[in-house]
Amino acid sequence: MDKKPSHARTVIAYIVLILLTFLCLFFFYILVINCTRSHQQIQAGFSFLPGSSFAKNFNSVIHDAKLPVLSGIKNSLIVSACCAILATYFSALTAYGLYAYNFKLKKPAFIFIMLILVMPTQVSAMGFLNVITKLGMINTLYPLILPSVAAPAVFYFMYSYMQSSLPLELVEAARIDGSNEFHTFNKVVIPIMKPALAVQAIFAFVQNWNNYFIPALVLQENSKRTLPILIAMLRSADFLKFDMGKVYMLITIAIVPIIIVYIALSKYIVAGVALGGVKE
Amino acid sequence: MAGITFKNVVKTYDNGVTVVPNLNLEIKDKEFVVLVGPSGCGKSTTLRMIAGLESISDGELYIGDQLMNAVAPKNRNIAMVFQNYALYPHLSVYKNMTFALELAKVPKDEMNRKVKWAAEILGLEPYLDRKPKALSGGQRQRVALGRAMVRDPEVFLLDEPLSNLDAKLRTEMRSQISKLHKRLGTTFVYVTHDQTEAMTMGDRICVMKDGIIQQFDTPQNLYDYPCNLFVAGFIGSPQMNFIDAEVKKAEGGYKLCFGEAEVTVDKDLAAYEGKTVICGIRPEDLHAEKQFFGEGNMIDAYIDLDEMMGSESYLYLKYAGQKMIARVPARYAKKAEENISLAIDAEKVHLFDKDTEKAI
Structure with missing residues (x-):
């Protein structure tokens, strides 16, 4: 039986997939952001914006x-x-x-x-x-x-x-x-x-x-x-x-x-x- | 070039199943022999034993004068064409054809010459750089043939090479393989379950059943003089009609009685007088044309189903409680649910012993 999936099913599937993708990629994002921030900045809490300590961290x-x-x-x-x-x-x-x-x-x-x-x-x-x-x-x-x-x-x-x-x-x-x-x-x-x-x-x-x-x-x-x-x-x-x-x-x-x-x-x-x- | 001889060859698998109980077969040099039979009759196993892909449990196999039982496939100087082509998918047509030659360290010039020769005969020249997946079924089959040809083998083995092709291509390849055999003058052993292929291609046909050779003869002899009920039923399409008939003494011979028919045959059936034998009549030996009509050899049968084939018609009949098929010219045929008068060609009636199933 070739039944087309309903509109609602497609929407739910996409929401689930987006959530899963977010769960997978968010930690990579944290990782990349945090490697550009200093120890103090990281301890201060999470930020969505990169810091300026990339070169310092890399050198150390x-x-x-x-x-x-x-x-x-x-x-x-x-x-x-x-x-x-x-x-x-x-x-x-x-x-x-x-x-x-x-x-x-x-x-x-x-x-x-x-x-x-x-x-x-x-x-x-x-x-x-x-x-x-x-x-x-x-x-x-x-x-x-x-x-x-x-x-x-x-x-x-x-x-x-x-x-x-x-x-x-x-x-x-x-x-x-x-x-x-x-x-x-x-x-x-x-x-x-x-x-x-x-x-x-x-x-x-x-x-x-x-x-x-x-x-x-x-x-x-x-x-x-x-x-x-x-x-x-x-x-x-x-x-x-x-x-x-x-x-x-x-x-x-x-x-x-x-x-x-x-x-x-x-x-x-x-x-x-x-x-x-x-x-x- | 070489002939092939099987002497009391037995093949038993590890699980104890014997597929070839005792095979004696002599294939002459340059002969085209077809092994034919139903699935599981041991024909492929026999071919694979020639190739060395199956070990021989007992007996002796000779190619030419040499005993081959313990010789590795590569040293037998044979070439094999497989049912599913078995082309190396990662290599081009050219490389597929030169694979064996490279291993045999054939000089490059010689290799090119051979590939060119084979490609020319098989019409593969435009495809030499292509990979097998970019070829059609018929082209792949020709590459498989070419790969075998370039090696100049003593024996060509073909394992149902046409069964994956469509009907039209099959007819075309059939004649191409026959021509190839004449051109190369090599021994060909061909396995098939298709009796049309067997009849049209083979110099001699070996009909097998349960690993036992039933009859080994020319196509014409197999058709005209089948040695038993199995061969009679296997060769010929549509199949031969088998009717139980009682043997009675008649003037100047014996007559076979079934239903109202009393067919007089010119055979000494003294031993069967009063007994029932199996009477084999080929569908084309039942005639609807008036010139065949005579006394005693007539049947008046009911047509269950008619199949119009164009020039002729297959009539599925019911007569005296037995089923029969007649193959009559289309203009003499009648339609289903009608009755038709048919004459039996008494000279072409085959007789079989009911107990032993052997020809009388």
Whole structure:
């Protein structure tokens, strides 16, 4: 039945959407306004108009010797980018293994991966810390990057996407054409998976950019720390030095790369969220 | 170029289901063989075993003189055209066609020459830079054929390649594939469930049911001398009429009696005297023209439904409690709910044993 939504319904829908948009964007607005205001101004209360302390706040963030913001950005970029690449590539590889091949333990393997999906990071954190200490990886970026090769959520997304968009005949055609299995994956499967890879790369990037828990356990030296830890350090600075303008400025700096990633790849995100379940 | 030989080949899946119980088949070099049968008859599995995409549970498969059981698909020197084309969607038509050649490290000049040759034959020259999604169904199918052609394979395997095309395009591609076979002089194995495709294209047709070959013969022989009830019913459109008839002794032979008809046949039916056999009459062997009318071979049937096809008419009849179809020239046809007199061509009556369903 093709029934046109009534006028009242449209109005209500718009009101709800406007409210939700306001809720989402208002905090960004507060953030941007507050990073231009001084500590005193912020403490005095909220204002809709920007202040004049943008340069002062920016300088105090960038030139704080105890707060290596630039190396923090660099570390965060390395970790997030590597995680995004590893998580998408290896999850696609795992999903392909389970999708395209028939072997005895196929079902148990799938169930095992799905079980890992429901396990919170915190549960295994102590064991993880123990292992990386013994491997001599403490206070390095490796423990943040390497585990992303096993990303069950990304795997599941890739698996669903393959079910809807990768006919096995393509793989068989490549086999007959003389392509070996790895070549088939890289040259035939990966290009077809591009939309799914793009959207999962964005999600993995953002997730790792915002990750606080594991970096806080693993990284001890200031020069190795990632942005979320630096933000936390600044917020817990001692009472006399506490500068809200500086905190807001650092948070603003921290979200800029994510906003850039989102704007640049928004077309993939919108298309990608609907991926997986829809057959063309 | 090579022939294909199946020796006692068995295919059983991991779940224990046997789709091909014991297959013996010899396809000659340069022959166009069509595997035909209803869904699930094992024809696609047989083709995929030739390709190496399905493992062989038991028995031996030879391409030429070489045993192929354990040879990987890429080393079998075969090319396959899939039902859904299986073109690489991210590559241009040219790249699709050169994919295998690049892997085989064929020199660029040679590659260009081959693609040009195939594109010329298939009329794909204007589309070489396009991606598959910018092509129509027929064009995609031709690219799939071109991709197979450029490899100079010993065997061409085609798995229901025309089933996704519309009727007009299907007829066109059918003749194009037949021409291609003559031009290339390669062994073709073609899987279809469409008996028109099988009859028009194959040098020989292999009719399969439940993984067992029912008959492997030329199209004409399959039509004229079906070996059992299944083949008789499967080949021919509309389907052959099957009528239970009693065998009685007559002067100079035996006669088949059903309803008021008593058709005398020139066959030794001594073993069936007094018994019921299945009498197979093709719809076109029921004649409405007067020159065929004779004694004993006439039926006066009631027309349930008539389908006008232009030059001829299909009449769905009821006679002596049994249903029949007649295919008569349109000008002799009558309308539904009328009676019509038809003559049975006694020479072309097929007889089948009621128990074994085999031809008598």
